[in-house]
Amino acid sequence: MTRTILEITGSEAASFLQGLVTNDIAGLDRGLVYAAILSPQGKYLADFFLLRRNDAIWLDVDTSLAAPLSQRLGMYKLRADVAIAATDRQVRRGTGPAPAGALMDPRHPDMGWRLYGDEGGDDGSDFDRIRVTHCIPETGIELTPDSFILEAGFERLNGVDFRKGCYVGQEVTARMKHKTELRKGLITVAIDGSAPLGSEIITPEGKAAGTLYTQSGNRAIAYLRHDRAVRGMTADTARIDPV
Secondary structure, eight states: OOEEEEEEESTTHHHHHHTTBSSOGGGGGTSOEEEEEEOTTSOEEEEEEEEEETTEEEEEEEHHHHHHHHHHHHHHHTTSSOEEEEOOOEEEEESSSOOTTOEEOTTOGGGOEEEEESOOEEOSOOHHHHHHHHTOOOBTTTBOTTOOTTTTTTTTTTOOOSSSOOOTTHHHHHHHHHTOOOOEEEEEEEEESOOOTTOEEEOTTSOEEEEEEEEETTEEEEEEEGGGOOTTEEETTEEEEEO
């Protein structure tokens, strides 16, 4: 886990973020807010946690996305009274007893807590197993620039609010929610054997069904076409079955 904490300050920081991210930042009064920023076409660009610290809002994002995200936020800033800066603060996480000052991960109770300060790392919990069990996508693995957040489960993971008003990509996301039935998405599958990350999943009839991602024990996260998610699929030499 390599994370970067961006600090967003200024008198318009809250309203600035409210018009960009998928979730309602009013939730900052209760703890961590999980959210994403999308392209105007509604596709995923980055996911992150937001928290309030005194007069600032901290944004906890995967380090690989920190620079492009900061650049995009700067592009939207225009003349708003907002400043965006990277910090040297770090993130600890765990699933055991929460230390003082820790905040609970809003995606799922089993994902434990996150603590922000001078020390990073985790408590040795098997987070891949937890993610696979609850089908929680990870930045850069299941979450890629081709992703739509509803197919990735953001509604279930408390990462999107449909009542907050406009944000970038909101129209496409709302249309997917209210006017269409999702035909594809991430699900947890049973796996017998193993296959390389990103392996294509094939139906017994030889049709492409989706892609295999994180594996843990006899379970994995897969992106599948729902109409082709049947027993007896394969990925490389492994057998894949819907759970």
